[in-house]
Amino acid sequence: QMCIRDRHGRGGVLTLSPMEIETPKDVVEKAGVLIEKDGEDEEDKKDGDEEGAEESKQLRISFLSMIFIGNNIVTAGDDGNLYLWDDKTIIKKEKAHPDAPILCLAATPSKQFVSGGMDGRIIQWQLNLTDLNDISFDKIVEYSITEESLSSAVHNPKNHVQSVCIGWNYILVGTRSGDIYELPKVKHGRASTKAIFVGNSKFLRMGLTDHDIPKDIAISADTSRVFSLTKQGLLNVWELENLRLVWTHSFQKEAVGIHVCKSSSKVYVAFEREINSLALNADNVYSIMSSYTLQFKSKITAFKVNFNEKLFGIALDPGRIEIYETENEEHKFKLLCFVSLDSPNASVNFIDFSLDNLYLLFKYGQNEVEMIDLSIQKKIATTALDFDIEWLSEGLLISEKTKGALALYKVHASGAQKEEEKQITSLVTKVTKINEKTIAVTDRIGTIRLFSYPCDSNTKANYFGCYAEHLSNITQCYVSPQRDVMITSSEVDRCIFVWNIISHDPNHAPKDGDREDDESPT
16 A cells, blocks of 8 residues: 655545466467457367467566556667567567666656667657557667667667656656656657767766676765776766766776876776776776786785875785885786785785784784784784884774774673674774864764774773665775775665865864764864
């Protein structure tokens, strides 16, 4: 049941009942029209049963959209076909979007309708229905919002037409990536054999991607652009000021991470078995630098670039860390050194560089932590150092300077067992330095908590506030080089939030949830 009311409180309850469609067993396809057969002999009946069984197999599809045209129903299939129904019987099938699911339909009272598919095609149709023996779907006009081939178009959400609307003179089209197109509606006529490209008819951009999970995010050195990389390898670049999408590319590979360089226009993208380097050309378009590409037989589980961007490290599964030079006289990535884990079958959880570029830290297993001294290119014990090391990001999770902040997640388990304390501590996903005196701690609950830095005790004086905008599980958090913008992303709500960092008087701490009028350091 569903209750619908207007703003005056008037309304009622709608009761919904499912529509059960019977697949006809005694239908055959003749000239594109499915009709029932009467008066057939035994041999014809046998042949008809075989053809009906074959047709029954073909009809095992998912219908993604439905419209009414007069007293008939037209449904859109994930096989690219349009189906016309008379009661519970399919009387016409039309191959509308070959090998691409039809995601949406919209109709007019004049028996015209529009279909939109994952192939980037929008087709305006006229349904001619005089009697059951003379049915046709006449194509009036066909538009295409992409010039990509079908094999690549269906993998890019900017080509997926998920909504259409017909007006008096125009057709509005919405895609899964947030583009809206305005196309001219054709009153009469027949479509040409070739689709009309309308890629420049876009008039609104929302910058959305709703179908994939964000894997990593980054921000440019001048804080003008935001980068996002999804798990399936879709890379988007937005202008931060107006959130306009300026560049997008679907690599169609399982992604690991992204790094946007501060000292150049390069972008490093790590995939499951490959690392690519992109460069910005004079036309403001990113292109792959073939000389700066690495491929691996083993799976990459972690990727990190050091502070001065002259080195990057990768963790290979199982049990191997490799460190590469990003610049040299050979103009390509060059292997500097590698080390093997003490547990050869273990997978690395994360790697991180020290702020002074002298050490690399990596964590594997439950709580196994090891370090590499880059000056001698060998592993050393973490206890061999008698001074605190400043880490770029993930290393802050095990730093002595943040243990007070992490202890907050144990404070409510004062009498709990160690296993319960471990579960509470595992809520923390990342610790990020906002400035020299403040850190942001993100967690699986979906909150961002601000603490003073260093924070070696869990006293209330070190805690400044809680921001709960994400639904759950914040997986990434980055601060711009100018320390004025922070971006966060969640794998659950699939959202990217952009935060303005505002400095305040650090002498007083606000209550949880305070915003512009708070007195937190950040």
